[in-house]
Amino acid sequence: MKHILRSLIFLSALFAAVTTPSDISACSRIVYKGDSSLYIVGRSLDWKTPIPTNVYVYPRGIEMKSDNKPGALTWKSRYGAVYAVSYDGGITEGMNEKGVVINGLFCKGSVYNNPSNDKRCPMSLAVFVAWMLDNCASTKEVVDLVKKQNFTIGGATFDGGTVSLLHWGVTDSSGYSAIIEFDQGNIKIYESEDLRAMTNDPQWSHMKAIIDYWNAIGGTHSLPGTVRSSDRCVRADFFVRNVESVADADLGASIALSVMRNVSVPYHYTVNGEPNVSSTQWVSMSNLRDLRYYFIPVTNLGIGYVDLRACDLRAGAPVLKLVVDDAKAAAGSVNPLLVPSKPFTPMY
Secondary structure (H helix, E strand, O other): OHHHHHHHHHHHHHHHHOOOOOOOOEEEEEEEEOOOOOEEEEEEEEEOOOOOEEEEEEOOOOEEEOOOOOOOOEEEOOOOEEEEEEOOOEEEEEEEOOOOEEEEEEOOOOOOOOOOOOOOEEEEOOOHHHHHHHHOOOHHHHHHHHOOOOEEEEOOOEOOOEOOOEEEEEEOOOOOEEEEEEEOOEEEEEEEOOOOEEOOOOOHHHHHHHHHHHHHHOOOOOOOOOOOHHHHHHHHHHHHHOOOOOOOHHHHHHHHHHHHHHHOOOOOOOEOOEOOOOEEEEEEEEEOOOOEEEEEEOOOOOOEEEEHHHOOOOOOOOEEEEOHHHHOOOOEEOHHHOEEEOOOOOOO
């Protein structure tokens, strides 16, 4: 009885922590498992104001640096990739030609550094995703790269001084996933073949307890219905596990998108007394088998994707850019709309 009481108190504290009016950041991520090696990672980006975002395709062999501060890491990309770049200055997420996708989601509990590691090589959030995707062909390689923690992470603020406090979901073409978090300056990595959903706060160990609680109740009987982080995560986890598994890329994308819309926040959603509540700005989907990257602002009339297999990713090929506002009605492959571009300028 005492064990049950402690569990109820623990869960009540968690629910209180994630249902306060200040819980305004809202992003959701799912991993849809289809047939014939089809995996599609869906993600929504939710924020209280628009975050202008364009899509870039980088070939192999691009030289990059982790920051403009002394001692920064440098590298030359081993793999081509497609990136979603916010403000044309910072990578929010991306997928590389090996079928690895990395998505950054807000997590207000993140603390990147502590006195024991704040003098290491500077790593800007603007290129952190690129560093991982440029150098890694699997989730395991990402984990091995990051857990060395030979860097000090940080970055520019945005939207009037907001600090980007993030955690990251990683999935490769085999469906193997990891969640990367920073807790008081220490990296915590959770790996599994069965990480099917994540959202924002609380951090994963606590979020997993909430999901397990609702699984015990049974999602066919009851599911939490608010836009809060824990409620969205519970719904996302339940629905993505209980939709049909298909091999067809188009049907699989439609199924994944339907789950994403269930856990998205209505556009221009408002609540009295909560002026900073977020709504979904865009949804992306990464088909890791066929290397299709869908980028779908909620105001777009069409559903288009970058076909990474049809892009020239050889070293020396031009960087390509999709100006998202020019593709509002595009459907299917948007490759004809990609134009040569200079690399974006990181907001270090």
